[in-house]
Amino acid sequence: MSNPVIDVALDSLHHVAISVKDIRQAVAWYTRMFRCKVTYQDDSWAMLEFANLKLALVVPGQHPPHIAFVHAEAERFGNLHPHRDGTRSIYISDPSGNAVELFSPDSI
Amino acid sequence: MSNPVIDVALDSLHHVAISVKDIRQAVAWYTRMFRCKVTYQDDSWAMLEFANLKLALVVPGQHPPHIAFVHAEAERFGNLHPHRDGTRSIYISDPSGNAVELFSPDSI
Numbered sequence: 001m002s003n004p005v006i007d008v009a010l011d012s013l014h015h016v017a018i019s020v021k022d023i024r025q026a027v028a029w030y031t032r033m034f035r036c037k038v039t040y041q042d043d044s045w046a047m048l049e050f051a052n053l054k055l056a057l058v059v060p061g062q063h064p065p066h067i068a069f070v071h072a073e074a075e076r077f078g079n080l081h082p083h084r085d086g087t088r089s090i091y092i093s094d095p096s097g098n099a100v101e102l103f104s105p106d107s108i
Numbered sequence: 109m110s111n112p113v114i115d116v117a118l119d120s121l122h123h124v125a126i127s128v129k130d131i132r133q134a135v136a137w138y139t140r141m142f143r144c145k146v147t148y149q150d151d152s153w154a155m156l157e158f159a160n161l162k163l164a165l166v167v168p169g170q171h172p173p174h175i176a177f178v179h180a181e182a183e184r185f186g187n188l189h190p191h192r193d194g195t196r197s198i199y200i201s202d203p204s205g206n207a208v209e210l211f212s213p214d215s216i
Contacts, residue, residue, distance in 0.1 A: 009143060010143050010144055010145065010157065010158050010159040011142040011143045011144060011158055011159060012158060012159040012160045012161075013124075013158055013160060013161045013163070016121075016124050016175065018175060018206055019204065019206070020202070020203075020204040020206070021203070021204045022203075022204075025203050025204075026202065026203065026204060029202055029203050030202070033177075033179070033208075034119040034177060034179070035117060035118050035119045036118055036119060037118065049118065050118050050119055050120060050121055050177075051117075051118040051119060051120040052120045052121060052160045052161060053120075053121045053160060053161055055121070055175070067124065067126060067163070069141075069142060069158075071141070071142070094128070094134065094137055094138070095128075095129070095130075095133050095134065095137050096127065096128040096129040096130075096133075096134060098126055098127075098128070100141075
């Protein structure tokens with residue numbers, strides 16, 4: 001607890017992805033409601049940057065809602081999928097069936 | 109972007125709450141998978157603290173899954189509900205029906 005902003009002894013969430021009906025409508029609402037930056041947007045998903053987290057908006061059927069973490073040993077869970085931005089991750093499920101994405105810290 | 113850790117020009121997420129089948133099972137899995145702190149736990153929900161966000165685990169029917177933000181004008185959306193820890197918040201819905209909780213910044 002030596003750092004009041006980020007406790008480096010704890011892992012970080014990378015982003016959270018929630019389902020929305022319409023990307024354009026959702027981006028309009030979230031950017032009107034909150035101070036956030038749109039860092040990506042197409043018809044199937046968008047990424048909003050907040051102070052402490054990225055919030056992804058996804059359309060059901062195109063991308064699953066999920067929570068994404070940085071995990072020191074992401075490779076342990078299988079082959080990581082490379083993304084266009086250079087990051088690498090893998091999806092697993094928690095015991096309740098929630099989609100959990102694990103990012104390799106060296107790709108962030 | 110003057111601060112590499114927290115961009116104060118952007119709003120923050122306060123926590124994210126996801127549905128799980130069983131709190132004890134979920135807490136065991138998340139604490140085994142990640143470096144996080146259990147700051148609250150009973151049979152209907154638990155709160156896990158990560159470096160940049162709190163993750164709530166909730167049982168469907170007891171608490172809705174939701175995403176919670178700090179909003180400078182939370183009071184504008186109605187009467188805030190006081191919580192036992194002194195925080196005050198209100199639930200609204202986004203256009204897709206997702207539950208969104210707004211916390212008054214002066215109660216955080």
